[in-house]
Amino acid sequence: MASLMQRFAEARQQRLQERTEFLTTCERAKQEREQEFQTQAEATAAYLARATQSRLAWEQGRQAIAENALLARQVEIQNRADQVSEYLQDLNTSRSQSAAEDSEERAQAVRTRTFKTRSQLKHIHKARLRSGIAAKQSRQQITQERAALTAMQLEDINKERLASAAIATQQRCAEAATRANTVASQLKEIASQRLTQSQQDGEDRSQEFRNLVTNVQTFLSEINAQRQSAAETQTAQLLNFRSSLRDSVWAGDRAASIPAAKQAPQTEAEPPILNKPVKAEKVAPAPVAATKVTETPKPETKEKETAKETSKNTGKIEQFVADYVSQLSTNSSLLEVVNDRDTVRDLLAQGANTLKVDPSDILNTLLQMAEGS
Numbered sequence: 001m002a003s004l005m006q007r008f009a010e011a012r013q014q015r016l017q018e019r020t021e022f023l024t025t026c027e028r029a030k031q032e033r034e035q036e037f038q039t040q041a042e043a044t045a046a047y048l049a050r051a052t053q054s055r056l057a058w059e060q061g062r063q064a065i066a067e068n069a070l071l072a073r074q075v076e077i078q079n080r081a082d083q084v085s086e087y088l089q090d091l092n093t094s095r096s097q098s099a100a101e102d103s104e105e106r107a108q109a110v111r112t113r114t115f116k117t118r119s120q121l122k123h124i125h126k127a128r129l130r131s132g133i134a135a136k137q138s139r140q141q142i143t144q145e146r147a148a149l150t151a152m153q154l155e156d157i158n159k160e161r162l163a164s165a166a167i168a169t170q171q172r173c174a175e176a177a178t179r180a181n182t183v184a185s186q187l188k189e190i191a192s193q194r195l196t197q198s199q200q201d202g203e204d205r206s207q208e209f210r211n212l213v214t215n216v217q218t219f220l221s222e223i224n225a226q227r228q229s230a231a232e233t234q235t236a237q238l239l240n241f242r243s244s245l246r247d248s249v250w251a252g253d254r255a256a257s258i259p260a261a262k263q264a265p266q267t268e269a270e271p272p273i274l275n276k277p278v279k280a281e282k283v284a285p286a287p288v289a290a291t292k293v294t295e296t297p298k299p300e301t302k303e304k305e306t307a308k309e310t311s312k313n314t315g316k317i318e319q320f321v322a323d324y325v326s327q328l329s330t331n332s333s334l335l336e337v338v339n340d341r342d343t344v345r346d347l348l349a350q351g352a353n354t355l356k357v358d359p360s361d362i363l364n365t366l367l368q369m370a371e372g373s
Contacts, residue, residue: 209371212338216367219341223359313357317365320351334370 324347325337337343347366348359355362 208335212335212367212370215339215341216363219344220360220363313355313361314365316355317351317357317362318369320355321347321362321366321369324350334366338366338370 321334325332325334328337328343330336332340332343337347344363344366348362351357351362352359
């Protein structure tokens with residue numbers, strides 16, 4: 001155990017020694033690098049100083065060369081400017097002289113051309129005057145000849161137009177006469193056709209009216225038959241009601257009279273009490289008849305009021321019929337409505353229920369409106 005600890009101590013001591021040696025070596029290498037860097041920095045500074053001095057010397061030499069070149073160029077430019085100025089002066093002088101000479105030559109040429117042109121224009125003017133006079137004379141002669149020829153042609157044309165106008169007038173007269181005859185014959189045919197058509201239409205309307213009257217009479221007879229059957233039915237119902245009422249009212253008296261008859265069979269049979277109401281019922285209509293007989297004629301005022309009420313009812317009925325016909329989906333006329341029995345029945349039923357009037361009045365008004373249309 002002690003040897004192991006000793007070994008550990010020796011190993012530790014060795015590691016510490018190695019670490020110390022490594023640190024010493026690193027410090028020595030660091031110092032060497034710093035010294036080497038310092039040496040290189042000094043060498044670089046010396047090199048830069050020498051380079052700066054050489055560059056300054058080169059720039060000074062270059063500047064001196066540039067100044068010398070600038071002076072040389074300025075001298076050369078001045079020489080060239082003097083030469084150009086002298087050349088321009090000489091050129092201006094020569095151009096002025098040549099321009100004066102050219103101007104004189106052109107003026108002389110213009111004067112010469114003007115003289116020649118004037119003489120030529122005089123000759124041309126004289127020639128034009130002579131040709132104008134000749135042309136005027138020839139034109140006058142041609143105009144006279146053309147006027148004479150035109151007058152002859154116009155005279156011929158006028159004669160031809162008069163002849164053609166006369167022929168055209170004759171043709172138009174003949175054509176008008178032909179058309180008049182044709183129109184007259186056509187009018188006669190149309191008149192005869194219209195007469196025939198009107199006669200046929202009159203016969204058709206007469207036949208239609210007769211059919212309408214027949215239909216109305218048939219319809220009225222049907223209504224009368226229906227009313228009679230309804231009256232008979234109501235009469236039968238009334239008789240049945242009377243008999244049932246009589247039986248229900250006099251049932252007790254009949255039961256009392258039956259035992260009395262059994263007890264006294266030898267006595268005379270009195271008339272049954274049931275006959276009394278029957279007699280009363282049969283005699284009851286007599287006063288009504290008497291009242292009808294004894295009725296006095298109505299005064300004129302009542303007749304006027306009745307006429308007014310009738311006219312009012314007629315107006316209401318006509319308005320109702322017109323509204324009813326206009327509301328039909330078939331857009332039928334009054335004649336078509338009258339010919340349709342179902343429509344007439346519906347109209348009479350609605351009118352009687354709405355206006356509270358007799359259906360016969362509505363039917364008469366409908367027939368009058370149909371005849372008027």
